[in-house]
Every structure is written in C-alpha cells, then in structure tokens.
Amino acid sequence: MKHLVIGCLMLGLVAAGCQKAEQQPPSTAAFPPLSSYDEQARALLEQMTLEEKIGQMIQAEQAFLQDPYDIQTYHLGSILSGGNSDPADGNSLEAWTEVYDSLQAIALRTRLGIPLLYGIDAVHGHSNVEGAVVFPHHIGLGATRDPDLVERVYRITAIEMRATGIHWNFAPCIAVARDERWGRTYESFSEDPELVATLGAAAVRGLQNGGLNNPLAVLATAKHFAGDGGTAFGTGGPQGALLDQGDVRLDEATFRRIHVRPYIDAIQAGVGSIMVSYSSWNGVKMTGHKYMLTDVLKGELGFEGIVISDYNAIDQVHPDYKTAIEIAINAGIDMAMVPTRYREFFQLLKELVEEGRVPMERIDDAVLRILRVKFAMGLMDGPEHVFADRSLWAKFGSAEHRAVAREAVRKSLVLLKNENQTLPLAKDLGRIHVAGLHADNLGYQAGGWTIDWQGGSGDITEGTTILEAIRKAVAPGTEVTYSEDGSGAAGADVAIAVIGERPYAEFLGDRSDLSLDPDDVAVVRRLKEAGVPVVVILISGRPMIINDVLEMADAFIAAWLPGSEGDGVADVLFGDYAPTGKLPFSWPRSMDQIPINVGDEDYDPLFPFGYGLTY
Structure with missing residues (x-):
C-alpha cells in the first residue's frame, strides 16, 4: 500500500504531529450520553443520500480492499485490520501509521468528508504491532482482581493505539467463560459474572479515558453480546470447533444472570460500541436476534452506541446472503463487519431498502448511532482530530x-x-x-x-x-x-x-x-x-x-x-x-x-475459585 502514503501536508491538512495529545489531561467530567450529539448527527444525516447512509454501515477489511478508493465509491464508514491484516510495507509502528493516515485521507475527500472509524483487536495491548507492550491476557488480569490495574492497562493500550492513529478497539471481551475447553477462555476475565462485570467496566473506562473526545481515548467495544462463553459442548460453528460459535442452551433468567450481566456495567461505564456474538441462544443466531439486540440491548438496557456484527457473522444468519442481511439489519445490527463482501453488501442492502424489506427508519437509526459516535470522538471537528498524533511514537513500547x-x-x-x-x-x-x-x-x-x-x-x-x-x-x-x-x-x-x-x-x-x-x-x-x-x-x-x-x-x-x-x-x-x-x-x-464452576452442585475442584497462596 506504499502508493497510498499521502502526507497530511500534501493535502493541505493539519499534520498529525501538530496535535500534542499527551499534553492534554483526561477529562474528569462524566460521560455525556451519546444521544446528546443527536442534533449534529441528524443535521448531517439529513444531507445524506441512501448510498451514503448504507456506506456508513459498512466495515471492510483493509487487507481485502479491492481498491482503496472504494472508500469513496462506496462511502465506507469504517475499516478494520483483522488478526493477520498487517500493512503491506511491514508490521512496524510507522507502517501502521501510514496506512491509517492514507485511508483517512481518502475518506476526507468524499462529498461529506466523513472520517473512517478504524478498528482492530488490541485485546492485550496493541499486540498486532511489533514493539507494542503485550499485557497478560484477560484470564491473568482476572487473577489480579484489580480494577485500577485493568483500567491502567487499557489506558496504555489506548495510547499505543493512538500512536498508530487507530481509535477503535474490539475489546474488552466480557464473555463469562463457563467451559475451559473453549479456545477463547483466556479472553475471559473469569467464570464469575460479577468479576467480569467489574473488570470489564474498568477496561472500558481505561480505553475511553474520561471521554471519547479525549485525544488519548479510543472507542471501546464490549463483546460478544451475548453468551459466547456459555455454548454447549459439540455445538460449535462451521470450522469444526467444539464450543466456538455454538449454541447456548439456557433459560432466559439464567442467560441474563450469567451472560448479559457484564453488559450492564459496561453500558453504565459509557461503552460506545458492542459487538454481537457468533453464537446462538436456544437455536437462534445472536446476529439475527431482534429481541436481544433491539428489545433488550437497545431498549431495556438503553444502549445508545453502535451495534456491530463480528467478522463475516452475517453470512451465518441465513443461507441466502440477501436474506441474511435483511434479518441482521432488521434485528438491530448497525454496522456490518463484511471484510470481503462489502461491495455485494452495499448493493444488496440498497435493494432491500428500495424493496421495502428493510425500513428507512432502521437505516436512519443505524447511521444516527454511527454518527453519534463520530461526533462524540471529535472526528467531525476537523482533520487535526483525525490523523495520527506521531508525537505519541515516543510513548509506544516505552519503559514506562x-x-x-x-x-x-x-x-x-x-x-x-x-x-x-x-x-x-x-x-x-x-x-x-x-x-x-x-x-x-x-x-x-x-x-x-x-x-x-x-x-x-x-x-x-x-x-x-x-x-x-x-x-x-x-x-x-x-x-x-x-x-x-x-x-x-x-x-x-x-x-x-x-x-x-x-x-x-x-x-x-x-x-x-x-x-x-x-x-x-x-x-x-x-x-x-x-x-x-x-x-x-x-x-x-x-x-x-x-x-x-x-x-x-x-x-x-x-x-x-x-x-x-x-x-x-x-x-x-x-x-x-x-x-x-x-x-x-x-x-x-x-x-x-469439566465444565466446573463455583456454585455447582457437588462442587469439588482440585483448587476452588479464588484460591491462591502467598509467602
């Protein structure tokens, strides 16, 4: 992607390095609700064509962009780098920063100049990038039982992300892992929903750092809503997994008590996005579960931010892709993580709206939520708030x-x-x-x-x-x-x-x-x-x-x-x-x-939950 490296000064924009983020202390003010940005968001929404609205709902994978200028053609609202999506010029701090700035430069040249949200899985530090500090995974942080430490860990993660420009973290994972055979157990703080809730909220506070408009903050994502840690053995997904992407077979009261519980604290902490789980609940894929996404998450729990699907998760909702899109968007997905099929998704969602199968009100609600976040993050306040602050390179991987x-x-x-x-x-x-x-x-x-x-x-x-x-x-x-x-x-x-x-x-x-x-x-x-x-x-x-x-x-x-x-x-x-x-x-x-969890009948582990010696 070397041909995309466009310096800020070449575009006549304020250079990223001019914004000295580290000199601005975090705000101590309470998080304003995201809906407080609705006046600005609605004003912009009214200027948008259907195509521009649909584009805002799309997140494509940077490694799979068929043409970088698809960002303009399809009015893309977001880009992600997946677990193996490194810059073509290498995995250095500089290469990541150049990719980020280059793609943002393209987005700012669209008709409305709406910046991208750029997302990445920085789940234990900005660990996709060589030289970043790599923290213990969540299972280790769960053993500390120290929310202040978790908040500091995630605050540092945010700073190292911001050094590359990237400002959306697909973390924290607040799954309550209930079966150690699951390959994502280490992404869970604990089998105990209360401990997960406490540490998950601390992670959100660390990432969002006093307010999304803080230049040292990044957008947090509580994931994966809901139940990914409670799937039944042998019900795993298309890759032949035993538990991953499987089915949670619980009554609603138990499901809420264990697997929905941590999201309450995350929302109260101001989390700006929530990623939906691949898993199902009693046979219904969460990505297409309107009751859980719209009635419970957005309605009952009052979540005002972005609901995003997981990587290619919409494909699993229905064998027919167009029908899968219809179900997922109507269920409450605001942004679709469609790494490779973004062109097809764009066309099919446009057809669904024109055919009346996806109401315009649903589109407007989704885009309003996305724009709320972009305004809250200060991305709409001018290019100097969009590009990477290269003065933060000095902090990246630092001894501190x-x-x-x-x-x-x-x-x-x-x-x-x-x-x-x-x-x-x-x-x-x-x-x-x-x-x-x-x-x-x-x-x-x-x-x-x-x-x-x-x-x-x-x-x-x-x-x-x-x-x-x-x-x-x-x-x-x-x-x-x-x-x-x-x-x-x-x-x-x-x-x-x-x-x-x-x-x-x-x-x-x-x-x-x-x-x-x-x-x-x-x-x-x-x-x-x-x-x-x-x-x-x-x-x-x-x-x-x-x-x-x-x-x-x-x-x-x-x-x-x-x-x-x-x-x-x-x-x-x-x-x-x-x-x-x-x-x-x-x-x-x-x-x-296995599975064994505290509170089980006939609970007799080798070492009980909470065990630990000292000197």
Whole structure:
C-alpha cells in the first residue's frame, strides 16, 4: 500500500504531529450520553443520500480492499485490520501509521468528508504491532482482581493505539467463560459474572479515558453480546470447533444472570460500541436476534452506541446472503463487519431498502448511532482530530508502559503449591537449572492474538522471556543453565520447569482434552529424578489437568499468558513480590469434572475459585 502514503501536508491538512495529545489531561467530567450529539448527527444525516447512509454501515477489511478508493465509491464508514491484516510495507509502528493516515485521507475527500472509524483487536495491548507492550491476557488480569490495574492497562493500550492513529478497539471481551475447553477462555476475565462485570467496566473506562473526545481515548467495544462463553459442548460453528460459535442452551433468567450481566456495567461505564456474538441462544443466531439486540440491548438496557456484527457473522444468519442481511439489519445490527463482501453488501442492502424489506427508519437509526459516535470522538471537528498524533511514537513500547505490564504479570501469578517454603528463591544460589520449551519463547509466553491471530513462536516482538528475566534477576555469581528437555539438572540448587500450551486463538483453541503435553510431563519427571527441588510454572490460557506434574512439583505457579514482560515472573520467583493472584476459574481434578464452576452442585475442584497462596 506504499502508493497510498499521502502526507497530511500534501493535502493541505493539519499534520498529525501538530496535535500534542499527551499534553492534554483526561477529562474528569462524566460521560455525556451519546444521544446528546443527536442534533449534529441528524443535521448531517439529513444531507445524506441512501448510498451514503448504507456506506456508513459498512466495515471492510483493509487487507481485502479491492481498491482503496472504494472508500469513496462506496462511502465506507469504517475499516478494520483483522488478526493477520498487517500493512503491506511491514508490521512496524510507522507502517501502521501510514496506512491509517492514507485511508483517512481518502475518506476526507468524499462529498461529506466523513472520517473512517478504524478498528482492530488490541485485546492485550496493541499486540498486532511489533514493539507494542503485550499485557497478560484477560484470564491473568482476572487473577489480579484489580480494577485500577485493568483500567491502567487499557489506558496504555489506548495510547499505543493512538500512536498508530487507530481509535477503535474490539475489546474488552466480557464473555463469562463457563467451559475451559473453549479456545477463547483466556479472553475471559473469569467464570464469575460479577468479576467480569467489574473488570470489564474498568477496561472500558481505561480505553475511553474520561471521554471519547479525549485525544488519548479510543472507542471501546464490549463483546460478544451475548453468551459466547456459555455454548454447549459439540455445538460449535462451521470450522469444526467444539464450543466456538455454538449454541447456548439456557433459560432466559439464567442467560441474563450469567451472560448479559457484564453488559450492564459496561453500558453504565459509557461503552460506545458492542459487538454481537457468533453464537446462538436456544437455536437462534445472536446476529439475527431482534429481541436481544433491539428489545433488550437497545431498549431495556438503553444502549445508545453502535451495534456491530463480528467478522463475516452475517453470512451465518441465513443461507441466502440477501436474506441474511435483511434479518441482521432488521434485528438491530448497525454496522456490518463484511471484510470481503462489502461491495455485494452495499448493493444488496440498497435493494432491500428500495424493496421495502428493510425500513428507512432502521437505516436512519443505524447511521444516527454511527454518527453519534463520530461526533462524540471529535472526528467531525476537523482533520487535526483525525490523523495520527506521531508525537505519541515516543510513548509506544516505552519503559514506562512496560513497567505497568510487569506489574500486571506479577499480580496475575497464582501460587498453587509451595511445599517446604521452596519459594521464594534466593538470588545468590550456586546454580539454577531452567527447563522447558516455554522458558525462552516469547511467542509461547504471549499466546494468541500476538502479532498474528493465532500467535506464534520465538522472538515475534520485543520483550523479555522468563529465562532472560531469571538471568537478569540473580546475583552475579549465580549460574543459570538451561535445557529444553529437562536434562542437566543434577547438582543444581533448584530446577524451574516452564511448560504449557502452544499459542492458539478461536476455532483452533477448542480442545476436548486439557491434559498436559506428554513431553512437558517428561521434562518435570527428569528434573524430579535429578533429586533437586522442582518449581513448575504453567503457561496456559486456562486451567489444565495437572495432577501428575503437581505431585512431582515442590512449588507450582499458574502464570497464564503473561505477555512480553517476563520480569514479572522473576519478581515473584525471587520474592521481590509476594504472590497475590487468586484463581479466576475453578481448577478441575479431571476432564470428568469439566465444565466446573463455583456454585455447582457437588462442587469439588482440585483448587476452588479464588484460591491462591502467598509467602
């Protein structure tokens, strides 16, 4: 997309760098309701043709734009970058910023000059971009039980997003995961809806940072409305998943108590957009569920922002695409995430309006909601409020931001076992032997949604592995040795095994068996046979079946998916921070117990919800 790089000054516009966002403190005023922008939004709406209105309802994928100037031809209201949608010129901070500014420049040259909303999944930091700070995934943040920390994590995420110009985050996920076999469990703060509600609202506050018009704020998205964490095993979607995109089979009272509950707090926190789940409720796809989207979400709960569909989700509503669009838009979808079929969607929705199958009132309501948000964000206040503020590049991936991520890591660790006061370790031991594939692999440590959708292996971005952190933490005279397979531990003062899951995201992350990899068990066994104390650190996106390894371990830490700052793990290992993490999920004894959740009849987990030792 190099040919699209159009400097702001070339267009006679105010350069992005002229707006010194970091010098403007966040507002302490309460969020004005989005409907307070209706006068301005309606005035613009009255000037729009049907084609311009439909275009505002479309979100296309930047990597799949058939022509960048389709933004003008189809009056597109939004662009997204999906999990694998990097700029053609590379995955750098500069490349992302240039793509954003270039596409906005095209949008501003349309008849009405309405800027784009640009969205991305920055679910644990701005983690699609190399060099961004990568925070622990939600399951780790859930273990902290610290809403102030979660708010700070998401405030930093917003700043790093704004450094690239991107201002719409498809986060926080406020799913209440009720079955650990689901591949998105790590995107959930907890099995407990109250904890999810508390931390989800904190995330919204962090992203929207006192008000959407704050140049350091981004638009938050509570997702996925509703029930994505409660699908029945074996009902998964078209990719053959076991739980993902499946069917939630609950009565309405239970469905509301568990899965709708967190949205109440998110709306009260002022969330500006809500993404609808792929999943169904008692056989009806949420993307086409008018009762839930219009009657409950917009009516009963009073949500005034944008209701957006998930990636290609409209395709699943009905086999006939035109009928699927009709059902979804009439159900209450305001913006359609149609990554590749945006031209077809444009034509078919126009036909549906002209045929009277989608009322003009529904179109106007959808566009009004989109324009409300654009006015609330200050995007309509002039080009200087649209383009990236490149002065924020200095903050991107900064030591200051990494310090908060390190704090989040150490507060997220849950100590499950500590016999004979094995932990904390002295920093001046003679030799520490570290083992396991996960000890020196930043990609494994960060998990899915890191640089690529499904994550990756090795030095995929900037950060500190757990092995590197241990070597930094020990005294100068302490030797730290390492083997992947656990060999070479004999004679060491202590051995540390870092084991766990390989990275994954939705679809590919669904599993019917959560047993540890046999190679990981073998690593711990070799360490145990060496006759030294053994500390096990588990890197995982969910509780696993750990009985054999737990028995061999003298100390055991659930570290979840800590992200880029392995120093936070070393802080706990060596006693610079006494562990405070508490289990956000019940820990099963065996697969026979799954799903297991606090409050179940005959509740007898290996470790109960809220468990966690300290020194």
